[in-house]
Amino acid sequence: MKTKRLALFFLLLASPLLAAIDTVYLEVAVSGVKAIPMGIIPFEKLGNDLPAMEEQPNQILERDFFLSGRIETNTQPSYSRLAFFKARAAYYVSGALENEREGKIKISCKLNATQSQELVLGEDYHVPPSQVRQAIHDFADKVIWQITGSKGAASSHLTYVGKVNNEKQIFISDYDGYNRIQVTKNSGINTMPAFGADPDKLYFTSFRNGPSQIFERTLSTGTTRQLFPHLAQQTFCPAPSPINSQILFTSTAGGVSDLWLGDTHTGKAEQITFKNASKTSPAWAPNGRELVYSADRGGSPQIYAMQSDGTDSRRITYLGHYNENAAWSPTGDRIVYVSQEGGAFNIYTCATDGSDVVQLTSNAGSNEHPVWSPDGMLIAFSSTRSGSAQIYVMRRDGSGVTRITSGGEYTWPAWSPFTQSNSKGDTP
Amino acid sequence: MKRITLAFTGLALLIIAGCSNKPKQELTATDTAAKPAATTSAKPTPSHDDSIKNAQIQADQVEATRLETQRSKLEEMMNKLMSAEIYFEFDKAILTDKAKELLSQAGDILQKEPKLFVEIEGNTDERGTESYNMALGGKRAQSVVQFLTSYGVAADRLKSMSNGAEKPKVQGHDEAAWAQNRRAAFNVKIKK
Numbered sequence: 001m002k003t004k005r006l007a008l009f010f011l012l013l014a015s016p017l018l019a020a021i022d023t024v025y026l027e028v029a030v031s032g033v034k035a036i037p038m039g040i041i042p043f044e045k046l047g048n049d050l051p052a053m054e055e056q057p058n059q060i061l062e063r064d065f066f067l068s069g070r071i072e073t074n075t076q077p078s079y080s081r082l083a084f085f086k087a088r089a090a091y092y093v094s095g096a097l098e099n100e101r102e103g104k105i106k107i108s109c110k111l112n113a114t115q116s117q118e119l120v121l122g123e124d125y126h127v128p129p130s131q132v133r134q135a136i137h138d139f140a141d142k143v144i145w146q147i148t149g150s151k152g153a154a155s156s157h158l159t160y161v162g163k164v165n166n167e168k169q170i171f172i173s174d175y176d177g178y179n180r181i182q183v184t185k186n187s188g189i190n191t192m193p194a195f196g197a198d199p200d201k202l203y204f205t206s207f208r209n210g211p212s213q214i215f216e217r218t219l220s221t222g223t224t225r226q227l228f229p230h231l232a233q234q235t236f237c238p239a240p241s242p243i244n245s246q247i248l249f250t251s252t253a254g255g256v257s258d259l260w261l262g263d264t265h266t267g268k269a270e271q272i273t274f275k276n277a278s279k280t281s282p283a284w285a286p287n288g289r290e291l292v293y294s295a296d297r298g299g300s301p302q303i304y305a306m307q308s309d310g311t312d313s314r315r316i317t318y319l320g321h322y323n324e325n326a327a328w329s330p331t332g333d334r335i336v337y338v339s340q341e342g343g344a345f346n347i348y349t350c351a352t353d354g355s356d357v358v359q360l361t362s363n364a365g366s367n368e369h370p371v372w373s374p375d376g377m378l379i380a381f382s383s384t385r386s387g388s389a390q391i392y393v394m395r396r397d398g399s400g401v402t403r404i405t406s407g408g409e410y411t412w413p414a415w416s417p418f419t420q421s422n423s424k425g426d427t428p
Numbered sequence: 429m430k431r432i433t434l435a436f437t438g439l440a441l442l443i444i445a446g447c448s449n450k451p452k453q454e455l456t457a458t459d460t461a462a463k464p465a466a467t468t469s470a471k472p473t474p475s476h477d478d479s480i481k482n483a484q485i486q487a488d489q490v491e492a493t494r495l496e497t498q499r500s501k502l503e504e505m506m507n508k509l510m511s512a513e514i515y516f517e518f519d520k521a522i523l524t525d526k527a528k529e530l531l532s533q534a535g536d537i538l539q540k541e542p543k544l545f546v547e548i549e550g551n552t553d554e555r556g557t558e559s560y561n562m563a564l565g566g567k568r569a570q571s572v573v574q575f576l577t578s579y580g581v582a583a584d585r586l587k588s589m590s591n592g593a594e595k596p597k598v599q600g601h602d603e604a605a606w607a608q609n610r611r612a613a614f615n616v617k618i619k620k
Binding site: 324 | 519521555556557558559560562563564566567569570571573574588589590591592594595
């Protein structure tokens with residue numbers, strides 16, 4: 001019995017469904033944000049027979065806080081007023097794990113004041129072993145909210161494309177790559193996924209009927225429907241609005257790709273660009289009124305911005321021959337995009353007027369399709385730096401590059417909006 | 429009879445040549461025979477019935493022979509068309525001289541045979557972003573459409589679509605593979 005369980009454990013370890021995380025720790029403060037010191041002590045384990053965990057709660061918290069860019073951690077084996085004071089940590093996190101009935105685990109999480117050891121924020125979770133990580137993420141976001149007054153993205157999700165039997169399928173996982181689920185299972189090419197403003201809606205492009213078409217998947221019910229089936233031409237690149245039921249997408253007719261604006265509720269869609277150049281990769285500004293996109297007016301794609309009715313088009317990028325896949329940060333201040341040089345792509349950000357260009361990746365394979373976390377602190381992207389394309393997250397200044405998938409081939413990440421539990425925390 | 433779709437790859441052609449001759453003939457036979465059979469059974473007048481039947485059988489045979497001749501002729505033409513995959517230079521949708529030569533031959537066949545209509549699929553190599561490759565594939569397909577329409581083929585017999593980099597002909601990460609994946613491919617159909 002015991003050996004059987006052990007064998008299962010190793011099988012799970014070997015399974016590609018479990019993410020192997022490796023982080024390149026670069027001690028660079030995220031631009032413009034001062035990281036707040038935070039003490040951590042490993043969680044107590046009460047009783048025996050707690051299921052084995054790949055990472056301990058304190059390790060999960062350490063990465064969540066590190067990636068948040070707003071908290072820097074100092075872990076001590078037990079409470080040490082001196083060590084926490086030295087680190088200037090006014091608060092520390094502690095907790096305990098305990099087996100409960102019906103296979104559940106009780107996780108007690110505490111945020112305490114260093115000096116008085118008094119409880120500042122406490123949260124108990126009663127979850128099956130498979131949800132321990134998500135409970136810890138939830139507490140990490142509650143601490144970030146308590147300490148900084150801004151939402152964290154530790155409870156958010158990513159969607160991306162994985163190659164399965166040489167076909168492309170859509171996956172969803174936690175933002176750290178764990179709890180991965182395969183969403184599409186049809187034979188064919190499914191790609192370009194994006195979460196809607198309602199995180200229960202996932203949009204993607206599929207070639208299941210021959211030419212590319214965009215689809216909406218309701219995750220809770222598992223139903224899938226084609227969007228705008230009345231359009232005879234190909235559709236792809238769905239970009240749902242961050243605030244309502246509108247959706248931008250690309251449609252190709254007569255060899256020219258143009259941008260369209262549709263509504264997923266009414267099923268209506270109208271073309272918003274008409275000039276004789278190929279336009280694609282629409283992405284919304286956080287206000288839901290402007291967008292960035294790429295157009296190849298000069299022969300190769302460059303980044304432009306305009307109003308969602310197609311007016312006021314302005315060019316953003318001038319450096320580089322081939323700039324594509326722009327995304328507007330949820331904080332509204334930066335645009336991330338890829339630029340091709342020497343056959344590989346690298347990730348850049350710039351201000352919304354195209355100034356202040358900062359290169360975030362270099363000499364590390366081809367880096368593509370950057371997208372922002374809902375708090376604007378992280379960027380997810382795919383990279384071939386370790387061989388086949390894998391999904392990575394990094395902080396918005398390019399530090400803290402963390403691989404969250406392994407094995408196979410994964411591309412086109414897209415981030416979920418904040419999940420519900422983030423907004424439940426008390427205001428600080 | 430519905431439109432008969434023929435895949436453009438050699439393998440598919442072999443399969444079609446090997447397997448689909450009979451079903452196709454059967455389809456044709458039942459299709460043309462269906463209506464007369466219904467009318468004769470509806471009017472059971474014995475004296476006229478036999479002569480109508482015989483005339484009908486003869487007409488069917490003539491029609492079947494004609495269709496079969498036409499079919500094999502079309503198949504030969506399609507073989508020629510489908511092997512004429514049109515290659516492009518990196519990040520370009522402009523037709524090369526070689527491509528124009530092949531397309532002229534395709535144009536000749538299409539002008540001779542008005543029952544053929546063509547879907548043109550634009551493809552790109554794996555370099556470039558996924559979304560821009562979709563746009564580029566569309567431009568490539570359209571380059572072919574434009575050449576053929578200016579060659580005299582009616583626009584409503586031509587349809588363009590893009591596969592982006594999603595349907596590579598050759599797997600591989602080098603110029604040899606990329607060169608073959610930057611292509612337009614024909615998907616030829618017979619209009620009834």
